[in-house]
Amino acid sequence: xxxxxxxxxxxxxxxxxxxxxxxxxxxxxxxxxxxxxxxxxxxxxxxxxxxxxxxxxxxxxxxxxxxxxxxxxxxxxxxxxxxxxxxxxxxxxxxxxxxxxxxxxxxxxxxxxxxxxxxxxxxxxxxxxxxxxxxxxxxxxxxxxxxxxxxxxxxxxxxxxxxxxxxxxxx
DNA sequence: GCCAACGTTGGC
DNA sequence: GCCAACGTTGGC
Numbered sequence: 151x152x153x154x155x156x157x158x159x160x161x162x163x164x165x166x167x168x169x170x171x172x173x174x175x176x177x178x179x180x181x182x183x184x185x186x187x188x189x190x191x192x193x194x195x196x197x198x199x200x201x202x203x204x205x206x207x208x209x210x211x212x213x214x215x216x217x218x219x220x221x222x223x224x225x226x227x228x229x230x231x232x233x234x235x236x237x238x239x240x241x242x243x244x245x246x247x248x249x250x251x252x253x254x255x256x257x258x259x260x261x262x263x264x265x266x267x268x269x270x271x272x273x274x275x276x277x278x279x280x281x282x283x284x285x286x287x288x289x290x291x292x293x294x295x296x297x298x299x300x301x302x303x304x305x306x307x308x309x310x311x312x313x314x315x316x317x318x319x320x321x
Numbered sequence: 322g323c324c325a326a327c328g329t330t331g332g333c
Numbered sequence: 334g335c336c337a338a339c340g341t342t343g344g345c
Binding site: 217218219299300301 | 326327328329
């Protein structure tokens with residue numbers, strides 16, 4: 151088992167090409183030029199935006215991802231990429247924008263050694279948080295992974311989606 | 322708290 | 334390699 155796991159680990163964990171490739175179910179390598187935008191989810195009772203803000207410029211490791219599609223998205227993140235910070239379960243809204251400050255490395259909370267984390271820091275809050283209901287009500291956002299793959303905890307966001315959500319959020 | 326959706330595991 | 338069972342996520 152260790153050898154096989156190690157082999158798979160090395161294989162899957164490679165970043166795809168020099169451009170960014172966001173991954174969603176059924177579209178393993180959706181090639182998108184200059185994919186710089188993401189969305190990460192957290193239950194605020196586990197890790198909230200306020201806690202993230204409190205970490206300041208040092209940021210915090212985004213640990214606990216245990217899904218292979220989400221892992222691939224973590225691997226594909228580049229330093230400087232932006233991510234919406236979404237509160238799942240409670241709030242159900244995008245509350246802020248975070249920035250990737252350290253690229254993928256082994257998740258220290260994962261004993262199996264299969265998963266990775268990145269470090270992110272809070273950049274700024276959305277003046278008006280954007281709720282899941284507002285997103286579902288906006289036809290232009292019908293293809294957002296948040297809507298189509300609701301269980302995916304680390305998702306790519308297109309540049310158009312990013313712009314629109316920022317606008318809806320008062321930026 | 323319920324339950325639909327869906328990812329993962331393991332038996333065959 | 335299929336698929337049933339199981340576990341988890343997350344909106345409602």
